[in-house]
Amino acid sequence: MLAETTGCTGVGVDPDEAELELARLRARGDGRLSWMNDEIADCGLGREFDAAICVGATHAFGSPGEGLLRTLERMHEFVKPGGRLLVGEGYWRQEPPQEYLHVTPFEGHHLADHASNEALGARTGWVLIHSEVSSLEEWDEFESSFLREAEARSAGVPEDEDARAELVHWRSWNEAYQRWGRDTLGFGFYVFELRDRPDAVA
Numbered sequence: 416m417l418a419e420t421t422g423c424t425g426v427g428v429d430p431d432e433a434e435l436e437l438a439r440l441r442a443r444g445d446g447r448l449s450w451m452n453d454e455i456a457d458c459g460l461g462r463e464f465d466a467a468i469c470v471g472a473t474h475a476f477g478s479p480g481e482g483l484l485r486t487l488e489r490m491h492e493f494v495k496p497g498g499r500l501l502v503g504e505g506y507w508r509q510e511p512p513q514e515y516l517h518v519t520p521f522e523g524h525h526l527a528d529h530a531s532n533e534a535l536g537a538r539t540g541w542v543l544i545h546s547e548v549s550s551l552e553e554w555d556e557f558e559s560s561f562l563r564e565a566e567a568r569s570a571g572v573p574e575d576e577d578a579r580a581e582l583v584h585w586r587s588w589n590e591a592y593q594r595w596g597r598d599t600l601g602f603g604f605y606v607f608e609l610r611d612r613p614d615a616v617a
Contacts, residue, residue: 419445423466426451428458460493467494470503470604479525483532487539491609500541500607506532506548508601515595518587529603541607549602558596562589 424447429435435450442448451458455475469475469486477485483504490500506529516522527535529548536543549557565585569578592600 423447425449426460426464428453428455428460430454455489462491462493462495464493464498465495466499466501468501470501471505471602473502473504479522483527483535484539487536487541487607491540494609496609498609499544500609502605502607504532504603504605506601506603508599511599512595515591515599518591519596521600526600529601532603532605536605536607540610542610543605544608545606547604549604551597554600554602555597557602558592559589561585 426449427435427438428451429438430453432452435452439450451460453459467490469490473482473486475486476482476489483502486502487500494500505526507523507526508528511521511523529546533543533546562585565578565582569575569582572578
């Protein structure tokens with residue numbers, strides 16, 4: 416955990432109390448961390464942080480297709496000048512097949528390619544200082560983890576209809592990933608540094 420390795424303090428914000436409880440458990444009572452059960456837009460935090468992290472959660476700032484842009488714009492409200500932002504965001508490795516889009520919640524405009532994600536920082540007052548992408552092996556492990564967890568839950572409560580429905584969902588999702596998604600959907604990590612802020616991008 417970042418707090419353990421660096422000694423930093425931090426605040427975690429999430430509207431889902433169950434997710435916060437998992438975070439508290441993983442933090443093992445680390446007093447350097449605090450937690451807010453709130454929407455990021457309503458949390459009341461100011462421009463007081465040296466760094467911010469938003470991995471796989473740009474939907475908190477904007478609808479699909481504009482989440483990364485809005486995240487980069489809104490993070491000006493929280494990160495001090497000279498501070499840094501780590502964003503984790505999906506991207507298209509190739510033009511998504513229509514068959515893949517039909518069986519997932521994605522539409523073609525929901526994501527851009529990796530280079531476009533990198534370039535978006537310059538439009539919003541950030542300088543890209545590092546980026547990297549998940550390997551296929553890492554992405555395979557991430558995607559398959561949902562199916563494994565659903566299989567374990569269903570086996571533990573074989574009469575639970577919700578568990579069975581969840582298992583059907585993740586089997587379908589995994590099949591689509593193996594057939595189309597593995598070559599189509601990637602995940603990138605982007606580290607930006609905040610410089611002079613330009614006018615907000617509409």
